[in-house]
Amino acid sequence: MPTPASGATPLRRGLPRVPGGEPWPPAGFAPAPVAAAPPAAPKLVSRSEAPAAPVVPTPAAADEAVAPAPASPAPAPAVAPTPAVKPPPAVAPAAVEKPGKPAAEPRLYGARTLGQWTKRMILLAVAAVAAAGILVLAARGVTTLPGVPEFLKKYPGAYSLPATAEPGFPWWTQWAHFLNVFLMALIIRSGYHVRTQQKPPAYWTPKRGGKKISINLWLHQALDIVWLANGLVFVVLLFASGRWVRIVPTSWEVFPNAASALLQYMTLDWPVETGWVNYNSLQQLMYFIVVFIAAPLAAVTGVRLSEFWPKNAKTLNRLYPIEAARAVHYPTMLFFVVFILIHVFLVFATGALRNLNHMFGGTDAVNWAGFWLFAAAIAVTAAGWYAARPLVLAPLARLFGQVSSR
Ligand code: HEM
Ligand code: HEM
Incomplete structure (x- = not known):
């Protein structure tokens, strides 16, 4: 008025x-x-x-x-x-009474989702730490059971790699990993927005015509294409360089060794870190699952949910219903989130400077160089996170279609 x-x-x-x-x-x-x-x-x-x-x-x-x-x-x-x-005085008291409560700002999507997101992250982390605390005691008990010390001796947590394996982290591994960190942060965030925002701040319609989608979904899918390209380049180089033996199990011994490594982690008497040369078997299994199972699963279910999928392929769609894709896509994201939390925790808890030098500096030295490169990577990711808002996205999205507010 x-x-x-x-x-x-x-x-x-x-x-x-x-x-x-x-x-x-x-x-x-x-x-x-x-x-x-x-x-x-x-x-x-x-x-x-x-x-x-x-x-x-x-x-x-x-x-x-x-x-x-x-x-x-x-x-x-x-x-x-x-x-x-x-200044509208009648609004002010409401905003002041409950400054931090989402209930006071009924439909502020960004604020709400950010709050919920943080809360969930904290809850997950706290639950993980609490569960770990209980498990440490149980695990220490298990190591004293008959036969267990012998098992740990026979399977120390890692098996020897084939002789062809070269140590170290080439530049392309570091770049692929950094791009993955950057893209993954924004993919998870935009996917979460797709799931939770009932009224997106803007919409996008393809140039060639087609269904209008929320700007969050546009961002999600645009990032997915870059992420898939990055993943493909990584996997091609992984095999071309012979480096694949580091993250693809080459012996059945990976399983007892992974069990052994898990038990050692749980007792807090951790397996020796030799990531420069060879991952322990649990690490190897997890990296294999992330690269070769979770990532393709996210892609295959994501494409099914997207407009890229042929709607008229009746038999195909009966065999692979959209509900199945939806039921798997979200838990895949949860898997990624849990993996990342544990992964980053262990990177920091098992010799942070050396580990960061591996993946961000490309050396096995213990100094701060890798840490600062890691800090720069996080700063760039944070900038991307900050920039991923409609004001910045709209002009970008406009290059590929029309942007509208409803
Ligand atoms: C701030 C976030 C992250 C940090 C600090 C970090 C750090 C590291 C480090 C230090 C290594 C090498 C471990 C070692 O030398 O023992 C590594 C390997 C790896 N990380 Fe991360 N990471 C992060 C995020 C992620 C994310 C988001 C993913 C995937 C979703 C991921 C997947 C992997 C994989 C697959 C490897 C093995 C790569 C290879 O050797 O080819 N990381 N990470
Ligand atoms: C090639 C890769 C991917 C494609 C093509 C893709 C595509 C999509 C599409 C089309 C939707 C909308 C679903 C709907 O309308 O109900 C969606 C939702 C979502 N995506 Fe992805 N996505 C991909 C990868 C990922 C990854 C890697 C993550 C997280 C790690 C992720 C997390 C999510 C989440 C959380 C949602 C919301 C799911 C829900 O509403 O239940 N996506 N994705």
Whole structure:
């Protein structure tokens, strides 16, 4: 509702709260909420990626506190443009009362998903650590059982690699791994947005025509194409260089050795780290699963869910229903998340500087060089994470199609 603007510093009074009542708020009332409102609102709006979303303005903003949450889908974006003209006093108390609670900002998707995402991450990490604590005691008990010490001696946690295996981490392994870290962060985030946002901030329609999809899904799929290309280059070079023997099991001994390594991890008496030359069998199995099972599974189920999939291939679609793909695609993401948490934890817990020098510096030395390269990689990933918002994405997406707000 257009209100006459005036730059008055004293509290401005707006519409009455009840028909025929006094202007709200009473003269001289509530300086605190008014002062607090503008910082609170823009912060939430920026995190919610609202700038590019020409959200329907809600003229009834002043009624938000009276008719709360679910009734209006966009209270904060409605607030955002307003403060310059007129701070809406009735909204302020609501925002101030529950600053951190999603319930107070009913449909701020970015803020909500970010909050939920963080919460889930923390919960997962805490659960993993707690479970590990209980398991340590059990594992220590197991190592004293008859036969177990002999088993650990026979299977120390790794078997010898074929003689052809060369030690070290060539530059292309480092680059593929870095690109994978960068892309994976944004793929997981955009996939999570696809799953959780009921009203995306923008939409994208292909140039050649076709179904309109959310900008999140556009980003997800665009990143997937780059990620697949990166993965293919990595796998080709892996086999061309003979380096594949490091992450593809070449002996059945991988299983008892992986069990042995797992037991040693669980007792906190960890297997000796020789990643420069040879991974332990548990590592090898996990890397194999990530590269050769989880990644293809994400791709095969993802393509089924996408518009690339032929809709009219009836027999094919009966054999491979879309529901099956959907049922597998999300848990695959969860697998990746759990893998990454444990992977990064172990990288840091088993000789961080040396490990980081392996994958980010390409040397087996123990110094800070690899760490700083790792820090740079994380900074670039964080910048990508920050940039992956509609304001930045829309011009990019426009190169490949049309972008609209609804
Ligand atoms: C901040 C994140 C990450 C860090 C610091 C990190 C660090 C490392 C390090 C240090 C190694 C070598 C281990 C050693 O020398 O013993 C490694 C190997 C590996 N990492 Fe990561 N990693 C990260 C994220 C990821 C992600 C997101 C994935 C996949 C989803 C991944 C998959 C792998 C694989 C498959 C290998 C074995 C590669 C090979 O030797 O060919 N990593 N990582
Ligand atoms: C080539 C690779 C991939 C393709 C083509 C792809 C494609 C898709 C498509 C089309 C959707 C939308 C599903 C729908 O509309 O219901 C989707 C959702 C999603 N994707 Fe991917 N994706 C790929 C890889 C990944 C990876 C590697 C991850 C995470 C590690 C991931 C995580 C997700 C998540 C969490 C969702 C939401 C799932 C849900 O709503 O249940 N995707 N993906």
